[in-house]
Amino acid sequence: MPxxxxxxxxGDKASTEFKDYTTNAGEGMVVLDCxxxxxxxxxxxxxxxxxxxxxxxxxxxxxxxxxPRLMCMTRMDMIDTSKPVxxxxxxxxxxxxxxxxxxxxxxxxxxSIKPFKxxxxxxxxxxxxxxxxxxxxVQEFRKCIECFLCQDVCHVLRDHHKHPExxxxxxxxxxxxxxxxxxDTEDRLGQMKNEGGIGYCNITKCCTKVCPEHITxxxxxxxxxxxxxxxxxxxxxxxxxxxxxxx
Amino acid sequence: MMNSxxxxxxxxxxxxxxxxxxxxxxxxxxxxxTVALICKSLLGKAHTVMAEGGMAxxxxxxxxxxxxxxxxxxxxxxxxxxxxxxxxxxxxxQAPDRVKELEAWGAVFDRTKxxxxxxxxxxxxxxxxxxxxxxRTGLEMIRTLQDHGIHQGIDAYMEMTAHTLLQESxxxxxxxxxxxxxxELGRFRVWKAKSIVLATGGIGRAYAVTSNSWEYTGDxxxxxxxxxxxxxxxxxxxxxxxxxxWPPSVKGILVxxxxxxxxxxxxNKEGRRFMFDDIPDNYKNQTAKDEEEGWRYVTGDKxxxxxxxxxxxxxxxxxxxxxxxAGRGSPHGGVFLDxxxxxxxxxxxxxxxxxxxxxMYHQFMQLANLDITxxxxxxxxxxxxxxxxxxxxxETQMSTxxxxxxxxxxxxxxxxxxxxxxxxxxxxxxxxxxxxxxxAKHAKSNGAARINxxxxxxxxxxxLAPFEKGAKGENPYIIQHDLQETMQANVGIxxxxxxxVRALEDIQKLRARxxxxxxxxxxxxxxxxxxxxxxxxxxxxxxxxxxxxxxxxESRGAQFREDFxxxxxxxxxxxxxxxxxxxxxxxxVRQPVTPVRDDLKHIIEDQKK
Numbered sequence: 136m137p138x139x140x141x142x143x144x145x146g147d148k149a150s151t152e153f154k155d156y157t158t159n160a161g162e163g164m165v166v167l168d169c170x171x172x173x174x175x176x177x178x179x180x181x182x183x184x185x186x187x188x189x190x191x192x193x194x195x196x197x198x199x200x201x202x203p204r205l206m207c208m209t210r211m212d213m214i215d216t217s218k219p220v221x222x223x224x225x226x227x228x229x230x231x232x233x234x235x236x237x238x239x240x241x242x243x244x245x246x247s248i249k250p251f252k253x254x255x256x257x258x259x260x261x262x263x264x265x266x267x268x269x270x271x272x273v274q275e276f277r278k279c280i281e282c283f284l285c286q287d288v289c290h291v292l293r294d295h296h297k298h299p300e301x302x303x304x305x306x307x308x309x310x311x312x313x314x315x316x317x318x319d320t321e322d323r324l325g326q327m328k329n330e331g332g333i334g335y336c337n338i339t340k341c342c343t344k345v346c347p348e349h350i351t352x353x354x355x356x357x358x359x360x361x362x363x364x365x366x367x368x369x370x371x372x373x374x375x376x377x378x379x380x381x382x
Numbered sequence: 383m384m385n386s387x388x389x390x391x392x393x394x395x396x397x398x399x400x401x402x403x404x405x406x407x408x409x410x411x412x413x414x415x416t417v418a419l420i421c422k423s424l425l426g427k428a429h430t431v432m433a434e435g436g437m438a439x440x441x442x443x444x445x446x447x448x449x450x451x452x453x454x455x456x457x458x459x460x461x462x463x464x465x466x467x468x469x470x471x472x473x474x475x476q477a478p479d480r481v482k483e484l485e486a487w488g489a490v491f492d493r494t495k496x497x498x499x500x501x502x503x504x505x506x507x508x509x510x511x512x513x514x515x516x517x518r519t520g521l522e523m524i525r526t527l528q529d530h531g532i533h534q535g536i537d538a539y540m541e542m543t544a545h546t547l548l549q550e551s552x553x554x555x556x557x558x559x560x561x562x563x564x565x566e567l568g569r570f571r572v573w574k575a576k577s578i579v580l581a582t583g584g585i586g587r588a589y590a591v592t593s594n595s596w597e598y599t600g601d602x603x604x605x606x607x608x609x610x611x612x613x614x615x616x617x618x619x620x621x622x623x624x625x626x627x628w629p630p631s632v633k634g635i636l637v638x639x640x641x642x643x644x645x646x647x648x649x650n651k652e653g654r655r656f657m658f659d660d661i662p663d664n665y666k667n668q669t670a671k672d673e674e675e676g677w678r679y680v681t682g683d684k685x686x687x688x689x690x691x692x693x694x695x696x697x698x699x700x701x702x703x704x705x706x707x708a709g710r711g712s713p714h715g716g717v718f719l720d721x722x723x724x725x726x727x728x729x730x731x732x733x734x735x736x737x738x739x740x741x742m743y744h745q746f747m748q749l750a751n752l753d754i755t756x757x758x759x760x761x762x763x764x765x766x767x768x769x770x771x772x773x774x775x776x777e778t779q780m781s782t783x784x785x786x787x788x789x790x791x792x793x794x795x796x797x798x799x800x801x802x803x804x805x806x807x808x809x810x811x812x813x814x815x816x817x818x819x820x821x822a823k824h825a826k827s828n829g830a831a832r833i834n835x836x837x838x839x840x841x842x843x844x845x846l847a848p849f850e851k852g853a854k855g856e857n858p859y860i861i862q863h864d865l866q867e868t869m870q871a872n873v874g875i876x877x878x879x880x881x882x883v884r885a886l887e888d889i890q891k892l893r894a895r896x897x898x899x900x901x902x903x904x905x906x907x908x909x910x911x912x913x914x915x916x917x918x919x920x921x922x923x924x925x926x927x928x929x930x931x932x933x934x935x936e937s938r939g940a941q942f943r944e945d946f947x948x949x950x951x952x953x954x955x956x957x958x959x960x961x962x963x964x965x966x967x968x969x970x971v972r973q974p975v976t977p978v979r980d981d982l983k984h985i986i987e988d989q990k991k
Contacts, residue, residue: 147906163629163750175859179910180903184424186595189635189745191521192427208748231566232907239540242425242532250533251488262482264497270490274515277490277522278740281426316488
């Protein structure tokens with residue numbers, strides 16, 4: 136492969152600019168390898184998050200040629216290198232420096248969601264019984280590596296900046312995993328409707344498209360949650376019932 | 383000039399937020415202590431997420447012949463009897479409760495037909511023993527602990543690095559806190575505490591080919607060593623037999639042992655299942671005599687013995703190395719690992735493989751453009767785990783420094799000369815809990831600590847030195863790279879005295895260069911600076927590994943000495959300690975092995991039959 140030019144965001148919240156770096160991309164290299172090479176060759180202070188380099192920790196999220204991607208799982212031979220390859224930080228979160236953004240808001244949202252609350256154990260030794268077919272869908276949600284690419288691409292956050300009133304796809308997946316957990320007894324539908332703002336989601340499925348774990352976020356998590364919210368809060372019979380119970 | 387710093391005060395500080403750190407923090411918090419959890423990365427990103435195969439616990443859900451005694455004996459045999467037997471006992475006894483506890487906190491393990499937690503086969507474990515979730519068990523563990531932990535009142539300090547342990551009166555005295563910095567702004571911080579738990583993981587970044595992430599720079603081992611604690615068994619570095627070998631940029635990334643547990647076989651370029659050619663005597667009567675029996679074992683036949691691919695990691699790694707050296711390897715310098723072949727035996731093999739090994743399927747599709755349901759993978763050994771680490775008391779996990787505890791990979795003892803797959807995840811939660819409990823006890827029985835400002839000032843001065851040299855100084859990335867190359871070449875899977883002496887010379891030269899390391903830019907999120915700081919830790923553990931390996935003239939477990947290819951009775955009688963001498967040099971001490979308690983000795987003998 137001939138040398139490749141990368142156009143990388145440099146700077147902090149005060150101001151940013153693109154800077155060009157050229158490096159050689161060897162066989163099988165991924166974008167993150169090139170960033171590391173640039174760090175060791177010409178920009179030791181280029182800020183970038185990464186950990187596992189195997190698509191398992193979800194740290195190295197960035198926008199490569201405008202596409203939200205894990206840099207460690209984006210092979211150079213997948214992208215057009217005839218023009219400079221742009222690498223930018225996630226857009227839905229405040230910039231810290233270069234490719235690193237402040238994702239702490241996500242941790243706050245998660246903490247606000249009611250935790251797992253299991254039913255009493257099924258067996259005297261304190262264990263439970265669950266069929267594999269009943270945990271399959273929860274296991275899908277639990278594949279999430281918290282890369283926040285779904286949050287990044289969601290227009291409710293990215294364009295409309297509804298951060299305080301909208302939990303975002305990651306946290307709907309988290310809530311769905313809890314709500315559909317066969318052992319869980321907690322009710323988070325009110326939270327999803329009110330603080331979570333699930334109504335803002337208009338099912339454009341952008342989140343599903345970018346999920347590196349191929350979680351069917353919209354169809355399997357968000358839509359069923361929306362349905363449950365509707366059943367609980369907008370179903371006429373339930374409303375009538377609630378009126379009589381004085382709730 | 384005094385450097386400014388922010389001060390935090392807690393009863394207990396936990397450094398590291400992988401499985402062990404999170405579990406320790408949860409326990410100390412439950413005991414009523416205020417807890418700080420300091421982690422180098424964001425919460426939930428620690429190396430535990432990389433663990434794939436599962437968590438060993440003798441729950442006997444799949445084979446009711448299993449029990450803690452057999453797990454204990456398996457662990458001791460795997461560790462070639464250099465283990466801390468008390469830790470091996472506690473681990474085997476408590477692991478099932480820790481698995482159940484994870485389920486109670488929301489973990490969703492794969493299920494048996496009758497709805498209990500499913501367990502799978504793994505190397506060196508006599509019965510199916512690994513509770514798992516496909517091939518992403520580590521993610522399940524860390525997420526469960528994280529999601530439970532955030533509601534326990536723990537203060538998490540994310541993207542902050544511990545630089546120096548503060549002590550009452552110099553090395554060996556009681557710890558009083560931690561000096562460190564945050565990555566975002568590069569500000570210094572001091573955390574005051576009554577007890578400190580190290581849970582910082584391993585040292586894999588000292589090698590060129592590793593399955594470990596950037597964080598694994600031996601921080602905890604080096605912090606403890608500099609604080610006057612003993613390191614133990616540092617020569618025992620596990621090379622996982624199956625890492626990716628191609629393309630070059632992914633070399634070292636782990637291919638789970640679960641592939642072999644599900645029926646994957648190793649072949650050389652001649653198509654031979656070479657693992658049948660070399661079965662150690664002490665495993666002969668528990669190993670399949672032919673391919674047929676091996677297949678019956680992985681499909682759950684209780685009367686069959688395991689295929690030789692599931693022998694211990696040290697042995698499998700050496701066999702692979704031998705095939706490659708003999709010119710019988712695969713095109714890119716590994717051997718073939720084939721799971722696709724099971725389509726001859728099972729219907730819907732493709733879907734089955736994707737269900738059981740989803741991460742492996744995606745990893746190879748995305749990084750190597752290879753479909754493991756159709757063709758064999760190419761694999762070779764990769765630096766994976768250090769059995770050695772901080773020497774701790776088996777009952778409490780306290781190091782030889784008062785108030786300083788260690789749990790998980792950073793601690794030594796449980797695994798002896800070689801760790802069994804699956805014993806790491808259980809290690810994290812069993813000893814994370816014990817360390818948290820005793821750190822809390824220690825905190826409650828000791829008064830508030832006083833911070834020594836001179837020590838803080840000295841640490842700050844060292845931390846900032848790379849900026850004084852600036853861009854004119856030595857490049858930290860290149861020093862790190864050179865260290866990795868020398869360790870890989872000279873203190874790797876096959877060792878000799880000559881090569882290791884060369885490595886020691888290299889380490890001394892690199893240390894001199896590291897003293898001149900320089901970085902441009904400022905303190906805000908500057909990875910060059912972080913790499914420069916981590917160098918001191920890497921050099922410390924690299925030296926400890928090399929000196930310990932030199933002082934063990936035999937081949938045992940993970941250590942293979944070409945100049946001493948056999949086990950020696952003499953060497954079975956001691957563990958090796960490394961500690962700092964008063965003049966700053968590294969001292970190596972042979973510590974006699976503590977005789978195994980009689981009842982445990984009987985268990986070991988019974989299981990040999």
